[in-house]
Amino acid sequence: PIRSVSVDLNNDASLLIDIPDALCERDKVKFTVHTKTTLSSFQKPEFSVPRQHEDFIWLHDTLVETEDYAGLIIPPAPPKPDFEGPREKMHKLGEGEATMTKEEYTKMKQELEAEYLAVFKKTVQVHEIFLQRLSSHPILNKDRNFQIFLEYDQDLSVRRKNAKEMFGGFFKNMVKSADEVLISGVKEVDDFFEQEKTFLLDYYSKIKDSTAKAEKMTRSHKNIADDYIRISATLNITMSFVSLQKVEGRVASDQELKLTELLRYYMRDIQAAKDLLYRRARALADYENSNKALDKARLKSKDIPQAEEHQQQCLQKFDKLSESGKKELTSFKGRRVVAFRKNLIEMAELEIKHAKVRSSIQLYYICFIMCTNELQYAWGICKILCEQI
Amino acid sequence: MFVLLCFQSGPASLTTEDLSTNANGPKQASLFDDDPDDLFAEATEEVSLDSPDRDVLLSDGPSPAITPMTPPTSVITPRIGHAHDDMFTHSSFDEFCCVLWLNVVFLVPGDGMNAYMAYKVTTKTSMSLFKLREFSVRRRFSDFLGLHSKLASKYLHIGYIVPPAPEKSIVGMTKVKVGKEDQSSNEFVEKRRSALERYLMRTVKHPILLKDPDVLQFLESSELPRAVSTQALSSAGLLRMVNKAADAVNKMTIKMNESDAWFEEKQQHFENLDVQLRKLHASVESLVLHRKELSMNMASFAKSAAMLGNSEDHTALSRALSQLAEVEEKIDQLQQDQANADFYFLSELLGDYVRLITAVKGVFDQRMKTWQKWQDSQMMLQKKREAEAKLQFNNKPDKLQQAKDEIKELEMKVQQGERDFEQISKTIRKEVGRFEKERVKDFKSTVIQYLETLLQTQQQMIKYWEAFLPEAKAIS
Numbered sequence: 001p002i003r004s005v006s007v008d009l010n011n012d013a014s015l016l017i018d019i020p021d022a023l024c025e026r027d028k029v030k031f032t033v034h035t036k037t038t039l040s041s042f043q044k045p046e047f048s049v050p051r052q053h054e055d056f057i058w059l060h061d062t063l064v065e066t067e068d069y070a071g072l073i074i075p076p077a078p079p080k081p082d083f084e085g086p087r088e089k090m091h092k093l094g095e096g097e098a099t100m101t102k103e104e105y106t107k108m109k110q111e112l113e114a115e116y117l118a119v120f121k122k123t124v125q126v127h128e129i130f131l132q133r134l135s136s137h138p139i140l141n142k143d144r145n146f147q148i149f150l151e152y153d154q155d156l157s158v159r160r161k162n163a164k165e166m167f168g169g170f171f172k173n174m175v176k177s178a179d180e181v182l183i184s185g186v187k188e189v190d191d192f193f194e195q196e197k198t199f200l201l202d203y204y205s206k207i208k209d210s211t212a213k214a215e216k217m218t219r220s221h222k223n224i225a226d227d228y229i230r231i232s233a234t235l236n237i238t239m240s241f242v243s244l245q246k247v248e249g250r251v252a253s254d255q256e257l258k259l260t261e262l263l264r265y266y267m268r269d270i271q272a273a274k275d276l277l278y279r280r281a282r283a284l285a286d287y288e289n290s291n292k293a294l295d296k297a298r299l300k301s302k303d304i305p306q307a308e309e310h311q312q313q314c315l316q317k318f319d320k321l322s323e324s325g326k327k328e329l330t331s332f333k334g335r336r337v338v339a340f341r342k343n344l345i346e347m348a349e350l351e352i353k354h355a356k357v358r359s360s361i362q363l364y365y366i367c368f369i370m371c372t373n374e375l376q377y378a379w380g381i382c383k384i385l386c387e388q389i
Numbered sequence: 390m391f392v393l394l395c396f397q398s399g400p401a402s403l404t405t406e407d408l409s410t411n412a413n414g415p416k417q418a419s420l421f422d423d424d425p426d427d428l429f430a431e432a433t434e435e436v437s438l439d440s441p442d443r444d445v446l447l448s449d450g451p452s453p454a455i456t457p458m459t460p461p462t463s464v465i466t467p468r469i470g471h472a473h474d475d476m477f478t479h480s481s482f483d484e485f486c487c488v489l490w491l492n493v494v495f496l497v498p499g500d501g502m503n504a505y506m507a508y509k510v511t512t513k514t515s516m517s518l519f520k521l522r523e524f525s526v527r528r529r530f531s532d533f534l535g536l537h538s539k540l541a542s543k544y545l546h547i548g549y550i551v552p553p554a555p556e557k558s559i560v561g562m563t564k565v566k567v568g569k570e571d572q573s574s575n576e577f578v579e580k581r582r583s584a585l586e587r588y589l590m591r592t593v594k595h596p597i598l599l600k601d602p603d604v605l606q607f608l609e610s611s612e613l614p615r616a617v618s619t620q621a622l623s624s625a626g627l628l629r630m631v632n633k634a635a636d637a638v639n640k641m642t643i644k645m646n647e648s649d650a651w652f653e654e655k656q657q658h659f660e661n662l663d664v665q666l667r668k669l670h671a672s673v674e675s676l677v678l679h680r681k682e683l684s685m686n687m688a689s690f691a692k693s694a695a696m697l698g699n700s701e702d703h704t705a706l707s708r709a710l711s712q713l714a715e716v717e718e719k720i721d722q723l724q725q726d727q728a729n730a731d732f733y734f735l736s737e738l739l740g741d742y743v744r745l746i747t748a749v750k751g752v753f754d755q756r757m758k759t760w761q762k763w764q765d766s767q768m769m770l771q772k773k774r775e776a777e778a779k780l781q782f783n784n785k786p787d788k789l790q791q792a793k794d795e796i797k798e799l800e801m802k803v804q805q806g807e808r809d810f811e812q813i814s815k816t817i818r819k820e821v822g823r824f825e826k827e828r829v830k831d832f833k834s835t836v837i838q839y840l841e842t843l844l845q846t847q848q849q850m851i852k853y854w855e856a857f858l859p860e861a862k863a864i865s
Contacts, residue, residue, distance in 0.1 A: 110606045187810060199702055203701070206696050206700045207695070210693040213690035213693045220683035223683075224676060224679045228676070231669065249402055256631040336862060337703050341706070341709075341865075344864070348855075348857050351850065352854045352858070355848075356847075356851060359848060362844045363844060366837050366840045
């Protein structure tokens with residue numbers, strides 16, 4: 001389901017990547033990255049390697065630091081696997097075991113295990129999407145480090161350490177204060193970029209807000225689901241084919257996958273687009289500074305050829321970033337609209353389906369309770385209802 | 390879709406009736422075994438295929454069970470007033486025809502704390518007990534407490550389960566009196582109105598209490614002498630009285646030898662029920678809170694999504710996001726209504742029964758007290774007989790006559806004590822039977838109405854999302 005966050009990935013048979021399985025050891029998740037390729041640049045047509053979350057971050061950071069890719073939107077790094085939520089709940093559950101009945105405890109435990117599983121699945125999918133974004137990008141999929149990541153069958157941790165020493169997060173630190181530079185406004189010559197800048201800054205703050213609010217909503221849904229667990233445990237009337245609680249709980253996780261994940265993903269993607277704008281703005285600033293330096297050199301009649309060459313380089317770099325940036329931002333918009341459409345449709349369809357299921361279940365409960373002495377009658381109604389689900 | 394029904398309710402016992410239903414079907418146990426802890430146990434209602442209940446099930450339109458008799462014109466109207474429906478749909482008309490409902494009239498002005506809320510109590514009946522078919526009176530909260538106190542003093546000690554009156558709430562009432570016209574004081578007024586209505590309905594449903602002159606006077610007479618010293622009359626006061634009885638029981642020197650297993654079993658049953666209900670009540674209160682939170686979070690998200698839609702530069706997507714915001718806002722309203730239903734149906738019902746069970750336990754304690762009294766008189770008689778024998782031995786004729794008189798008196802007292810004990814035991818048996826029947830009916834009808842609200846919410850949600858779907862598909 002989360003694959004619909006970014007549509008049309010992993011379609012090109014020349015390089016197919018997926019994460020077929022993963023292991024969870026305490027805090028660490030070990031992903032199995034599986035590649036199938038027809039490209040001759042790889043040593044084998046099919047192979048798998050084990051990777052950790054830190055390896056993904058290394059790959060992302062090296063791409064960000066690569067000058068040649070300054071004009072591209074680098075796909076956002078997958079977030080660190082976070083089992084803190086369910087773990088804390090499991091801990092609380094253990095502490096409160098004495099105060100609850102066996103049924104309640106078992107049910108809550110089952111629910112928590114499902115939560116763990118959901119977090120696990122989600123983290124596998126975001127890591128997978130990251131790689132698939134790279135493999136479907138015409139420039140990034142040729143990156144040497146990307147190939148190493150996919151192919152190198154030894155531990156990457158040595159490379160990771162070296163990389164840290166080399167770059168020291170130079171670009172990253174610069175990018176952190178990106179917004180201020182953009183906002184304080186290098187004078188923009190291009191309408192397209194002026195519009196993009198305004199749009200992306202505004203959109204980013206709005207989508208960040210929406211993401212946070214959507215997360216709060218799904219948390220409330222979870223709380224209600226937990227309440228229903230306790231209520232049904234106390235009532236002793238447990239009909240465990242599909243209970244009210246299960247449907248509420250399921251909705252919380254489906255809604256989360258659709259809406260919250262969509263918003264969260266695009267929030268990060270828009271940040272990546274902002275980073276591109278920032279780099280271009282930086283290049284523009286460099287170009288303008290090189291102009292000033294050239295004027296100065298001409299005034300002083302000193303070092304003119306160097307200044308001219310420097311100015312040319314800055315201009316070239318700026319033009320390259322602008323051309324590439326325009327392409328990237330245009331396709332980004334298209335990608336976003338397509339993904340939103342797909343997700344919103346799927347979400348609405350799910351909501352309808354779930355509401356129908358819940359209606360049937362509620363009707364069933366009503367019948368059942370009313371006909372407590374007419375078991376045959378209740379059984380008949382039950383059959384009719386289940387055929388409708 | 391394969392249906393697997395697994396019933397968890399103590400040891401699953403399969404009766405032959407169940408097994409014959411479906412040879413191929415999944416295992417089916419009698420859900421409502423005589424599990425003493427099952428809230429729906431002892432349901433003895435027959436549901437025939439032609440009963441009005443069946444129409445409720447299979448009809449599409451609004452059914453009698455959903456439309457209230459007369460909407461209470463209270464400050465806020467909760468969705469359904471259930472007291473009325475109960476009488477007309479679930480019992481045959483001859484058996485018991487007295488319905489009443491409460492409306493809040495207004496706050497009777499007075500200086501500061503002397504102001505009070507007046508309630509209009511309307512009764513509709515076909516019983517000859519009453520002078521008219523339909524009539525109304527005006528009552529205030531202390532009147533209800535007064536009624537309860539009178540009934541408690543008359544009937545509790547002989548074993549009748551007198552429904553407890555709603556709790557006093559100084560804080561809540563003060564806000565109203567001070568004239569605060571806000572959401573929470575409106576909610577408070579409605580909560581109280583509803584609680585008083587349920588209290589009165591339970592009282593008149595009791596065949597003995599209904600005939601009590603104090604009850605008749607309460608319902609009928611336009612003027613009622615003001616109940617004084619409502620301190621002792623509150624539910625808290627009742628609790629104290631019950632606790633006193635419990636203390637007395639604990640202090641009993643001779644442990645009562647329960648010859649009747651029924652009483653022991655029933656007391657245990659009510660103990661368990663008490664625990665279960667309190668737990669349930671706590672969970673439902675948590676549910677109400679969380680649903681209110683959900684509603685708040687939804688409203689907040691809806692606003693945020695609307696802003697996002699405004700910010701979006703792709704036209705069709707922008708419109709879809711705005712539509713999404715609208716849908717979420719409408720659903721938020723639904724959730725709010727649902728939270729009200731959660732509260733008024735489930736939470737209040739459970740709260741009522743927690744208090745009712747306390748009253749039931751009190752009645753059992755009264756029986757013990759009665760037994761104690763009987764035993765005491767018996768012991769006294771024994772002592773007097775011993776004293777008499779001594780006097781005879783010592784030949785004191787004048788004192789002897791006095792002793793004989795006292796003995797005669799005590800013998801009568803002992804006989805009376807035994808009769809009282811037998812009477813209260815008999816009464817309690819009947820009362821518990823009636824109470825359990827009522828309880829099951831009450832729970833069933835309330836749970837069904839609650840489920841109906843859930844159902845309505847779902848149907849509405851389907852409509853909203855189905856309206857949204859084409860908007861999402863229109864994004865190109």
